[in-house]
Amino acid sequence: MVTTKRIKIWFMLVLATVLTSSAIFAAEEEAGDGSKWIGLTANKPYLHVIHSGKTVKVERIQDPNYELRGYFAKTSRQCPPFCLRPMEVDPRVKTVGEIEVFNFIEKQxxxxxxxxxxxxxxxxxxxxxxxxxxxxxFTTLSKGIDDLEMEEALEEFGAVKREEVSAFTGWLEDQGFFNGDMKTREWDFSNCKELIIWCNGPACGQSPRAIKGLLDVGYPPQKLFYYRGGMQMWQLFSLTTANPG
Amino acid sequence: MRVLSQQLERPDFCSSMMAWLFFLVITLPCAHVAAEDSYLDQLEAESKKLTNRPIPAPEANSASTRVEKSGAGLKKQPTEGKSLIPSPDFKSNLAMVEFENELKNRFLGSFTFYKKLPQPSKEEVYHGYLNGNSIKDTRKIIMSRFLHSR
Known part of the structure; x- marks a missing residue:
C-alpha cells in the first residue's frame, strides 16, 4: 500500500518535472533566435489603439529581411533647415523612445x-x-497665448481658462501655494493631459517648435514628452502607420 | 568721448541715427517672418517628396481605416470584405451594459475573458464595437487583450 503511494508520488514528481521543463524550453525557443514572431518588445507582440474611431493593431513587419524604402529611408536632407536636432528640446522636458510610446498608448x-x-x-x-x-x-502650437487656435488647442489638452486672478492669489501661487506651479494668470493646467509630441524624426524641427510654444504659454514641462525618433524611427522599426484619409 | 558728444549735438547725425533705428525696427520682424515663411515653404516642398502612401495591413479591424505598414512596395493586400456593420445577429448601437449582456448571452466564452479585462480594455472593446467592428473582430480583440494584458 505504502509502495503504491510512493510510486504515485514519484510519478507525479516526474510528470511535473517534464511539464515544467518542456514549458521552459518552449518559452526559450519563443524568445530565442528560433522565434517566429517579431514583437514590439520581448513581452509585447503587438498592441491595439483607437485611431479615428477605429481599432488599429500596431505591430512590426514579420519579415527579418524587410528593408525600408521611400522618403524615410533617405539618410540626408538639406541642412539648414532639416538639420539634426539635439536629444533634448528643453532640460525640463523628457525625451522618450518607442517603448515609452507603446506604454503611453496602452496607459495614458x-x-x-x-x-x-x-x-x-x-x-x-x-x-x-x-x-x-x-x-x-506646430504652426498652431507656437502661436501666442491670446491666439484663438492656441486657446482651442489648450482647452482640448485639458487646460482651463481662468477668471481674473487677484493680486494676492497670484502672489500666493507664485510662492508655490494652491498648485501654483500648474497655473499661470490666464490658464489652469492642473488637469491638463500628458502629451507626447513628435514629428518627422531627429532632423525635424516641427515638434521642438511646438514644445517650445507650449512651454512659452505655461504648459507644465513635466507633462510634455518629446519623441525625437518620430516618423523616421517608427518606420525604420517597421511599425504600423495609419492614414487619416 | 568729446568727439561723440560733439557728434550727438549735430542734428543731421541724430536724424540719421533715428532713421537707422527706424529701419532696424521695421526690418527685423520682417526678416523673422520671412525666415518663418521660408521654413514653411521648404517643409511643404519636402512633404511633396513623400509619396509612398503605405499599404493597408491585412490585420486591420476595419476596411475603412486605412491602416498601413510603413514603407512602400510591400506585397500585402488590403483587407477585403470585412464589414463595418456589426454582425446581423448582434444588434448595433447597444449601450455598454446591453452589449455586455448580448455578449454574455451569445458568446459566453468570449464574455468570460471579457469580464476579466481591466476597465480601459473593456471600454476599448466596446468602442470598437460601436465603431463598426464585427463580432468576429470584437472577439479577437477580447482574446488579444486577455492574452497580452499585463
Whole structure:
C-alpha cells in the first residue's frame, strides 16, 4: 500500500518535472533566435489603439529581411533647415523612445489622460501618421497665448481658462501655494493631459517648435514628452502607420 | 568721448541715427517672418517628396481605416470584405451594459475573458464595437487583450 503511494508520488514528481521543463524550453525557443514572431518588445507582440474611431493593431513587419524604402529611408536632407536636432528640446522636458510610446498608448491614451500629438503640418500628417495620434501642427502650437487656435488647442489638452486672478492669489501661487506651479494668470493646467509630441524624426524641427510654444504659454514641462525618433524611427522599426484619409 | 558728444549735438547725425533705428525696427520682424515663411515653404516642398502612401495591413479591424505598414512596395493586400456593420445577429448601437449582456448571452466564452479585462480594455472593446467592428473582430480583440494584458 505504502509502495503504491510512493510510486504515485514519484510519478507525479516526474510528470511535473517534464511539464515544467518542456514549458521552459518552449518559452526559450519563443524568445530565442528560433522565434517566429517579431514583437514590439520581448513581452509585447503587438498592441491595439483607437485611431479615428477605429481599432488599429500596431505591430512590426514579420519579415527579418524587410528593408525600408521611400522618403524615410533617405539618410540626408538639406541642412539648414532639416538639420539634426539635439536629444533634448528643453532640460525640463523628457525625451522618450518607442517603448515609452507603446506604454503611453496602452496607459495614458486608453485612460484619456494623454495625447499623442503629431506636430507636423497637415500635408505631412495626411500621408501617414503614428496610430492614435492627433494632428496639432506646430504652426498652431507656437502661436501666442491670446491666439484663438492656441486657446482651442489648450482647452482640448485639458487646460482651463481662468477668471481674473487677484493680486494676492497670484502672489500666493507664485510662492508655490494652491498648485501654483500648474497655473499661470490666464490658464489652469492642473488637469491638463500628458502629451507626447513628435514629428518627422531627429532632423525635424516641427515638434521642438511646438514644445517650445507650449512651454512659452505655461504648459507644465513635466507633462510634455518629446519623441525625437518620430516618423523616421517608427518606420525604420517597421511599425504600423495609419492614414487619416 | 568729446568727439561723440560733439557728434550727438549735430542734428543731421541724430536724424540719421533715428532713421537707422527706424529701419532696424521695421526690418527685423520682417526678416523673422520671412525666415518663418521660408521654413514653411521648404517643409511643404519636402512633404511633396513623400509619396509612398503605405499599404493597408491585412490585420486591420476595419476596411475603412486605412491602416498601413510603413514603407512602400510591400506585397500585402488590403483587407477585403470585412464589414463595418456589426454582425446581423448582434444588434448595433447597444449601450455598454446591453452589449455586455448580448455578449454574455451569445458568446459566453468570449464574455468570460471579457469580464476579466481591466476597465480601459473593456471600454476599448466596446468602442470598437460601436465603431463598426464585427463580432468576429470584437472577439479577437477580447482574446488579444486577455492574452497580452499585463
Amino acid at each position: 491614451l486608453r485612460t484619456d489622460k494623454g495625447l499623442l500629438v503629431d506636430a507636423r503640418t497637415p500635408s505631412w500628417h495626411q500621408k501617414g501618421t503614428i496610430p492614435g495620434s492627433v494632428n496639432y501642427p
